Amino acid sequence: MxxxxxxxxxxxxxxxxxxxxxxxxxxxxxxxxxxxxxxxxxxxxxxxxxxxxxxxxxxxxxxxxxxxxxxxxxxxxxxxxxxxxxxxxxxxxxxxxxxxxxxxxxxxxxxxxxxxxxxxxxxxxxxxxxxxTLETWTPPQRSLLEYVHRNGNNGWANGFGAENAASQLRELIAGGVDQDIILGFMVARGHDEESLERLAAIIKEIL
The missing domain is CATH 3.40.50 (Rossmann fold)
Known part of the structure; x- marks a missing residue:
C-alpha cells in the first residue's frame, strides 16, 4: 500500500x-x-x-x-x-x-x-x-522494494545496507522490475540524488 x-x-x-x-x-x-x-x-x-x-x-x-x-x-x-x-x-x-x-x-x-x-x-x-498509473510489481516485489528502501537509511553507502540492497536488487531485476521503476520508487520514498546515484551504481554492477 x-x-x-x-x-x-x-x-x-x-x-x-x-x-x-x-x-x-x-x-x-x-x-x-x-x-x-x-x-x-x-x-x-x-x-x-x-x-x-x-x-x-x-x-x-x-x-x-x-x-x-x-x-x-x-x-x-x-x-x-x-x-x-x-x-x-x-x-x-x-x-x-x-x-x-x-x-x-x-x-x-x-x-x-x-x-x-x-x-x-x-x-x-x-x-x-x-x-x-497502476503498479506493475507483484506483492513480493513490493516487499523487496521496501527492503531496498529500508537498507538505504545511510544512502546505500558501502557496508551492510549496500550489500543487502544488492541481493534484493538482483531478485527485482531478474523478475522484470527495471532501474527506472526502482529509482522512481525511491524518489517517492524521499531519497536524495546522491543516494540514488549510489543505488544506480549498485544496479549497474548487477547488470
Missing part, C-alpha cells in the same frame, strides 16, 4: 507527438485547481530560473503567480501546498516533496530522470488520459 500523503499527477515524457507546451498546460491547470481547493498559493519547482522565462507560456504565467523553488534563492515555507515540478531532476523532486506533503504534486517528466516508479507508488493520474 502506498504511503503517499499527497494527490499526485504527471505528464510522462514518452509521447513524441505531445509538445512541452501541451504538457505544461495540462500540469498547470491541474495544480491551479488543487491550489484553489487547498486554499494556498501554488509552488513551482524547477532546476533553474531560466525555465521560468524560457519555457512554455503556461510556465511563464505560472511562475509569475506562484512561489518558486530552485537550488538557489529564498525558499517558501510550509507544506500542504499545490506543487508543480517542471522537468525535474531527481534532486528537484527531493526539494518538491516537503511542500507537497498533505497537498498535491504534479510533474512534467524529464526523460533523463524517469519517474514511472514514482507515478506507480503515488498512483499518479496521467493527465493525458486521466487514468491512474
Amino acid at each position: 502506498t504511503q503517499t500523503t499527497y494527490a499526485a499527477a504527471w505528464v510522462p515524457s514518452g509521447d513524441p507527438a505531445r509538445s512541452l507546451d501541451a504538457a505544461a498546460e495540462l500540469a498547470t491547470a491541474w495544480v491551479l485547481l488543487q491550489a484553489k481547493a487547498l486554499g494556498t498559493k501554488p509552488v513551482l519547482v524547477t532546476e533553474n530560473q531560466a525555465q521560468w522565462s524560457l519555457g512554455p507560456d503556461a510556465i511563464r504565467k505560472f511562475a509569475a503567480t506562484s512561489d518558486t523553488v530552485t537550488s538557489r534563492g529564498k525558499k517558501p515555507s510550509g507544506h500542504g501546498r499545490a506543487v508543480l515540478a517542471y522537468l525535474p531532476r531527481y534532486r528537484d523532486m527531493y526539494r518538491a516533496l516537503p511542500y507537497a506533503r498533505d497537498g498535491a504534486l504534479a510533474v512534467v517528466e524529464f526523460g533523463s530522470d524517469p519517474l514511472i516508479g514514482w507515478a506507480m507508488e503515488t498512483h499518479a493520474v496521467n493527465l493525458e488520459d486521466d487514468q491512474t
Whole structure:
C-alpha cells in the first residue's frame, strides 16, 4: 500500500507527438485547481530560473503567480501546498516533496530522470488520459522494494545496507522490475540524488 500523503499527477515524457507546451498546460491547470481547493498559493519547482522565462507560456504565467523553488534563492515555507515540478531532476523532486506533503504534486517528466516508479507508488493520474498509473510489481516485489528502501537509511553507502540492497536488487531485476521503476520508487520514498546515484551504481554492477 502506498504511503503517499499527497494527490499526485504527471505528464510522462514518452509521447513524441505531445509538445512541452501541451504538457505544461495540462500540469498547470491541474495544480491551479488543487491550489484553489487547498486554499494556498501554488509552488513551482524547477532546476533553474531560466525555465521560468524560457519555457512554455503556461510556465511563464505560472511562475509569475506562484512561489518558486530552485537550488538557489529564498525558499517558501510550509507544506500542504499545490506543487508543480517542471522537468525535474531527481534532486528537484527531493526539494518538491516537503511542500507537497498533505497537498498535491504534479510533474512534467524529464526523460533523463524517469519517474514511472514514482507515478506507480503515488498512483499518479496521467493527465493525458486521466487514468491512474497502476503498479506493475507483484506483492513480493513490493516487499523487496521496501527492503531496498529500508537498507538505504545511510544512502546505500558501502557496508551492510549496500550489500543487502544488492541481493534484493538482483531478485527485482531478474523478475522484470527495471532501474527506472526502482529509482522512481525511491524518489517517492524521499531519497536524495546522491543516494540514488549510489543505488544506480549498485544496479549497474548487477547488470
